[in-house]
Amino acid sequence: MSRDNAIVDVGIYSDPERYHALFADLRREEPVRWTEPDGYRPFWAVTRHADIAEVQRKPDLFLSAPRTTLNTIEAEEAIRAATGRHQAQRTVVSTDGEEHRALREITREWFLPANVKKLEEKIAAIAERHVDILLDAGNRCDFVNEVAVWYPLRVILSIFGLEGDAQAEAKLLRLSAEMNGSLDPETRRSLSQGEHMLMVVREMFDFFAPIVEDRRRAPRDDLASVIANAQLNGAPIDDLSVYSYYLTVTVAGHDTTSASIAGGLEALLRRPEQMAKLRADPKLLRTAVDEMVRWTHPVKHFFRTAAADYELRGQQIKAGDSLLMCYPSACRDEEVFEDPFEFRVDRAPNPHLAFGIGPHVCLGQFLAKVEMTAFYRTFLARIDDLELDGEPVQSQTLFMGGLRHLPIRYSVRA
Secondary structure (H helix, E strand, O other), X not given: OOHHHXXXXXXXXXXXXXXXXXXXXXXXHOOEEEXXXXXXXXXXXXXXXXXXXXXXXXXXXXXXXXXXXXXOHHHHHHHHHHHOOOOOOOOHHHOOHHHHHHXXXXXXXXXXXXXXXXXXXXXXXXXXXXXXXXXXXOOEEEHHHHHHOHHHHHHHHHHHOOOOOHHHHHHHHHHHHHHOOOOOOOOOOOOOHHHHHHHHHHHHHHXXXXXXXXXXXXXXXXXXXXXXXXXXXXXXXXXXXXXXXHHHHHHHHHHHHHHHXXXXXXHHHHOHHHHHHHHHOHHHHHHHHHHHHHHHOOEOEEEEEEOOOEEEOOEEEOOOOEEEEEHHHHOOOOOOOOOOOOOOOOOOOOOOOOOOOHHHOOOOHHHHHHHHHHHHHHHHHHEEEEEEOOOOXXXXXXXXXXXXXXXXXXXXXX
C-alpha cells in the first residue's frame, strides 16, 4: 500500500499498532506531507504537535470551512448534490470568525468549569447507576456496549432535559454510532458513504425537530431550550443551525467520552501496575483522566483550509490547500512527550491536543473530565479482580471513535 493510501486506510486506523508505526515514520521523515490518496481530494498531512498547534492558533489564516472532515470525493459530491453545501450540517465546528464565536457563545456558559461543577452530584448519580449495571450483569460483560456507550449519552440527555425515555435513548445511541460509522461494517448501512451520511443526518434532524418545537413553545431550564431559542445578531438562528448544534453536542459529547472511558480501561487492564497505582492513590484520577484522553485520542482529525500562502516546517502551503491535522500522531509526538508510547496515570505535564487548541478548542472538555472522574471514582471503589475476557475490537473510523467491544471479567467488592 502506498503511504498516501495508508494515511486514509480505515484498517490502519482501527489497528493502533499499525497506525502509530505509520505516523511515527511520517513525523520523522515527512512531518508535513503532500498526500494524494485514491478516491480523495489531496491534502497536506500534518503530524507534529507543534505544527498542528501552529495551524490551529491561526484561525484567520487556516479556516475550518469548507472542508472539515475526511470524506471521499463520492461522499462530498453526494452531500453537495443533496444539500447545496459542503457539509450535511452547519455546526460550530465548521464555521469561522464572528459566526463561530457567536455560535460558541450560545452554550459557552453551560460548559464553563463553574457551571459543570454544579452538575457533579447529578453526574455522580448517573455514574453509580452504570456501575450498578456491571453488578447486575454478574461477573462479565462487554464493557463498551453495556456501560461505556450508555453513560455519557445519559449525561448529555440529562443536561438536554431529555432523560428517562428508554426508546429515545436507544434510537439516539444507534444514530450516534452510525453518524461516525459510515466505514464500519457493524454500523454502515448498505449504501455509499455519502448516502449513509445523508440518511443518518436526516434521521438525527427528524429526531430533534419535535424537541426544538417543544422547547420553543415551553422553554425550560435545560440546554435544549437554550439552543432552540438562541439568537444571532438579534434574530433567531435557523433550524439547520439548531438541529446541527443538537447533533454536535450529542455525538461529540457522547462518542469522545465513551471512547476515552473504554480505552482508558483497556490501558489499565494491560498495565496492572498502573491500575494498582491509581487504586492506591485516587487523587491521581486528575492526571489519569488526561492520560486516558491522550492515549485514546478519540478525534482522529480535523481539516483546515489555507486562506493564503504560508510556509509550514519548510513546506510551501498554497492558498486553498487542505491540511489534515492528525491528532493521534500529535498525542504520541516524541518532541513533546517523554516515553509517548507508555501509559502513565501520573503523567504531568500532559499537553495533549486531543481536545484541540485555539479558538476551536473543545467546548465540552471540562464536562468530559468530570464525567470520567465520576465514573472511575465509583468504578474503582466497587469493582475488583478486573481482567480481559477476550480480545478488544476497535471501531473502523477515520474521524471519531474508539473501541467497539471490550469483553471484561471482574468481581464486586464487598
